[in-house]
Amino acid sequence: MAAYENDLSELVYELNSSTAVAKRERSSSLDALLAAAVEQRATDIILIAGSAVTFRINGSLTAGIGRPMSSDDLRKALQPLLTSDQSKELESNRSLDFCFAHGSIGRFRANLHYQRGTLAASIRLLPSQVPTIESLHLPPVLARLMERRQGLVLLTGPTGSGKTSTMAAFVDLINSKRRDHIITIEDPVEYQHPNRYSIVEQIEVGHDTPSFAHAVRAVLRQNPDVILVGEMRDQETMAAALTAAETGHLVLSSLHTNDAAQTMSRLVDSFPSNRQSQIRQQLSLALLAVVAQQLVSAMDHAGVYPAVEVMVATMAVRNLIRTGQDHLLRSEISTGKREGMMTMDQSLADLVHARRISRDTAMAHSYHAEELRSYLARA
Structure with missing residues (x-):
């Protein structure tokens, strides 16, 4: 040193x-x-x-x-x-x-x-290599999501929480197993994907296209199977991504929100009140999952681990989204382990029990301290 x-x-x-x-x-x-x-x-x-x-x-x-x-x-x-x-x-x-x-x-x-x-x-x-779901220490349920052919998967979390790396791992998994046409729209392009089993086109906002919304509308005419929208920054991009997910494409995108309930509210509130009922209906039909993550320092300070909330769009979840009961989503997630769901606090507790992060670190990253304490006490 x-x-x-x-x-x-x-x-x-x-x-x-x-x-x-x-x-x-x-x-x-x-x-x-x-x-x-x-x-x-x-x-x-x-x-x-x-x-x-x-x-x-x-x-x-x-x-x-x-x-x-x-x-x-x-x-x-x-x-x-x-x-x-x-x-x-x-x-x-x-x-x-x-x-x-x-x-x-x-x-x-x-x-x-x-x-x-x-x-x-x-x-x-x-990194010189595109990360994998395994190398990022992400839960296996995320790999299963990439077996789907149609719908919307949202990655959420604050800036620097690893959303771009997770989406790159998603693309790499599909690229290594399926013969698909994958189009990514990014600002800027970070990971460069070689053509493996799939064909991967990477469009950079500001260089290859004027905006995310313009690019999403254009790629629908380019025969894609999978569309990655680096970030849904505005109402127009959100609407275009939802339409793409409804019309036979797997769409991956990200938002700067902390959890699934906040993500649903943010999406719906981005639209005028006279369209919000329609957007809820579209979301309830198109959504596959919301994955919220944050990066947490390892116990030995030798790296970081992702703490991940996963909400899978089960029939119960779709009904809550359609009827505007976003406040009940967290409860549905906490009881949805069989479907691969977990709350952020459950994920933090799992990392503590695996001795990957300290209890104090987990508490510092928890949004619901009492709930985390109850999970930690079950060890």
Whole structure:
């Protein structure tokens, strides 16, 4: 660790030093930074003017190492990553999401933005291999969902909860077993899927299509079997995804909600009141499952595990959705173990019982502490 700190301190010094111009031309300091992150198995790099370089490793932020970086340092390091169009978008919108490959180091997802009037960046390292359901430690019921040919599967959770990786694992599972035409619509494309048994097309919003909604409408004319919609951001995209799920396609998508009940309410409330009854009817017919997840630090701090709530659309669940009784969904989930359902608190308790996470960590991630305590007491 000491050697790493010295190397990173030298890197930050190089970024700060006006005498390092010739050296930067021979070996990019951004290359060195990305390589250091890969070597340390970091998941994220956080760059903020006035602060030292920070990595996220095993879910925790490292202390800032090296000298603070100036706004000019950051711009010089990051500007070479951008095309002229991306530079214009960054200045116009004050934020930019994109993916990039950097030599032999790997692929990365970056968000460039402004804070306190200065450029900042959050860079995520993307695994070289597409993850599997097993490698992500996800419950087997999710693999069974991918045997379905029609309907809507929703992945939910806060930013950074692993939704994109889970959806990539879904696509990989189908790609490895079925001869389907899979079309993904993403912003940006993170995991690159080779054609295995299936044909996989990956459409990037802003590059290949103007919007999610436009892309979903267009792909229905492209003979897909499976459609992945990276995120349902607006009413138009939601309506198009529901229609696709009703008309013979398996649709995978995501929302920033914490649980199944909140997901149903969020979807319905996105539409005007005169359409909400129709949307509930569509959801009750098209929905296959809602999977809510969050990433929880392992007991040995050597990684993270997903805590997962799974709601499968049984007849009882469909009836509750259709009649607007979202508040009863959680109770239905807690008693639906036979169908593969589990609440978030049941999942957290299982991780504690398996000695993968600590009791304190589970309590910190629980939305219903009393319920979790009751599950933990049953061990």
